[in-house]
Amino acid sequence: MPSILITGANRGLGLGFSGYYAEQGWRVFACCRLPETAHALQALAATHSNLTLHSLDVSDFAQIEQLAITLQNETVDVLLANAGVYFDKQDSVFGQLDYAEWELSLRINTLAPVKLAEAFLPHLLKSPNPLIAPLSSLMGSMADNSSGGSVLYRSSKAALNAAMKSLAIDLRPQNIGVLILHPGWVKTEMGGENAPTAVEESIAGMGQVIANFSMAETGCFIDFRGKHLPW
Numbered sequence: 001m002p003s004i005l006i007t008g009a010n011r012g013l014g015l016g017f018s019g020y021y022a023e024q025g026w027r028v029f030a031c032c033r034l035p036e037t038a039h040a041l042q043a044l045a046a047t048h049s050n051l052t053l054h055s056l057d058v059s060d061f062a063q064i065e066q067l068a069i070t071l072q073n074e075t076v077d078v079l080l081a082n083a084g085v086y087f088d089k090q091d092s093v094f095g096q097l098d099y100a101e102w103e104l105s106l107r108i109n110t111l112a113p114v115k116l117a118e119a120f121l122p123h124l125l126k127s128p129n130p131l132i133a134p135l136s137s138l139m140g141s142m143a144d145n146s147s148g149g150s151v152l153y154r155s156s157k158a159a160l161n162a163a164m165k166s167l168a169i170d171l172r173p174q175n176i177g178v179l180i181l182h183p184g185w186v187k188t189e190m191g192g193e194n195a196p197t198a199v200e201e202s203i204a205g206m207g208q209v210i211a212n213f214s215m216a217e218t219g220c221f222i223d224f225r226g227k228h229l230p231w
């Protein structure tokens with residue numbers, strides 16, 4: 001059975017992905033900051049022996065390295081770097097930017113997915129069809145930015161896209177694919193109540209995009225409906 005490692009698996013899209021792949025019989029390494037309070041994920045683990053919980057704060061790179069050692073005998077077919085933060089607030093506008101929160105946004109949204117890819121490279125190399133799939137956002141697209149604002153989030157996802165595009169090129173000789181995903185605007189804590197897309201719809205779409213992936217698409221920026229997006 002294929003295996004997937006998911007970060008930020010306790011709620012939102014990460015929880016949706018965990019249930020989706022657990023139901024399909026995949027081996028799921030579901031990672032979150034506080035497994036002891038991740039009740040929905042615990043409930044999934046109780047009914048799916050193919051899903052295990054792992055403690056991981058992605059901003060702590062020593063924890064990423066330690067988890068890679070703990071799972072050193074495992075294969076990871078899909079590395080789903082899902083954990084992310086949106087720190088831009090109403091008053092977080094030009095002139096009042098919070099630089100500490102910007103640095104933390106970059107660490108969680110940009111650096112951590114790359115660090116995860118580095119740490120889990122040996123696990124990916126054991127797979128016949130390895131794939132690194134970071135959750136980006138259309139808000140990281142410069143071509144799409146007509147409304148401004150959200151400087152912290154937009155820049156962290158744009159930088160993620162740039163880094164992952166390079167990884168796609170650098171890892172192609174090792175047959176490791178990279179798929180940069182936009183989940184749509186989804187009803188989660190981050191997306192908010194007004195988001196038009198349900199978690200289930202977004203996950204089913206991204207699940208299909210992942211299932212249909214071939215190396216011809218490595219390094220592409222694709223939404224949950226399979227549409228290619230502008231940088």
Ligand SMILES: NC(=O)c1ccc[n+]([C@@H]2O[C@H](COP(=O)([O-])OP(=O)(O)OC[C@H]3O[C@@H](n4cnc5c(N)ncnc54)[C@H](OP(=O)(O)O)[C@@H]3O)[C@@H](O)[C@H]2O)c1
Nearest residue numbers: 008012013033057058083084135137185186188189190191
């Ligand atoms: N929802 C949307 O409309 C939308 C649109 C475009 C892109 N995305 C992207 O999709 C991904 C998932 O978003 P979502 O909507 O599910 O967001 P969410 O509901 O806010 O959930 C975010 C997840 O990330 C985790 N997380 C945050 N910081 C972490 C850290 N340092 N270490 C480990 N986990 C951490 C959270 O864990 P805690 O519970 O511990 O905080 C939570 O599980 C993000 O990368 C986001 O940028 C979402």
